[in-house]
Amino acid sequence: MTATKTPLHAWQVVAATSVPVVGIAAVLVLFPPAPFSRLLPTFPALTPGVTAVGSGDRSITPNRSAVFDLEITNHGGGPVSIDRLETTIRAIDAPASTPGSPCTIRDFVVIAPSSTLGIVVHPGTTRLSALDVPRAQWPTVGMADSADNQGGCSGATLELDFVLSVEAS
Template sequence: MQNTSGYFRTAVKVLLVGLLVMFVSAGSIFAASQGGNQGNKTGVTIQVNPATRTVDQGGTASYAASLTSANGFSGNVTPTVSGLPANTTAAFTPASVTLTSGKSATVTLTVVTQATTPDGKADLTIATAAGTSQASGVVVQLVVQASKKMFTISGNLGAPLSPGATVPLNLYITNPNNKSLALSSLSVSVASVTRTQAAVAAGLSCTPADYAVTNYSGQYPLTVPVGTSTLQSLKLSPDLWPRIGMLDTNVNQDGCKGATLQLAYSGTGEGN
């Protein structure tokens, strides 16, 4: 918006933040023998369902493992898991079972990821320790998705700036995903200032140091629905919006007349 009599015209700079990552999960169990069964090295076979779990970072995945006695095996069986990605923990419930000849028992493997768990696909090997020998394992997959989502932020000042004036900035948030976002860590800064040709020719200065930004002061997270929303449409008081102010200094600020501000925006969004 050009304001030839004032000190400011808006220039919107859109900053792409966040990342939407999606992996397609596989659908089969890889095992030593046909049908998803473990070989009977120790007289125990394993069947696991499901073969693949997909979770967002910070989510939990569960697998049901059926342990069956084979070849007359009887004794205590302790399930194990290997191949977990970094920043991930796992536990079986129960931690061990006692099998008698020809009988089965089911244990549940629960895998807990963190926000810092690397996204991507991991092959987990579920095996058993029965007696003193380690059984060959069944491979299942854990697919971890980045929980950050794609969105854009822009802004618009509703009035021109002049020395000593402060104007609220109504942010526009576009959410192209198929579900709402939990938005946090909103930040606005003055990236650069473009002076008019007349100010440049006259050698009149105007820099980001002539301006001050007060960032959003409301509560987090902000729930942003699908589509384009504004802070106003989210029913947030203008008192909470970011504010752009022009400082009133002792030096000549005529170089800021008609100047264009390039604003930079950032934020963090997670899928609900």
């Protein structure tokens, strides 16, 4: 008898987090970073479902990225395989942005935007770290290397998409 995997879903988990950013002016004035707030997810109604939520491990500044040890919850009755995780920046709200110091999505970058995970998640809640997923495969967001003044990104809020490829195990 041959076992086959039945695809369940590949869906988006949309989350937003406050992303404090240090702006660099000509005189190298740095704005103090504030801690990340908890991600506030919005999930599609799925049964069975898998959800992911997380917090950045630190604030984003030029030359300093934030890593997300996602908390993954399997709401179903059996184990699921998560083969891929893709992370994108969907939108940005940058209240400090001005015409002279703009802040756009192009000021940020997802490092390793796509990861092949190959993990099994049993019913309940766990983290990427508890599943022994190498830190290099966790979603990571940083600032793009730019000669432009990025002070308009101070206190920006990013909306992130996490797309999981999930199959029944």
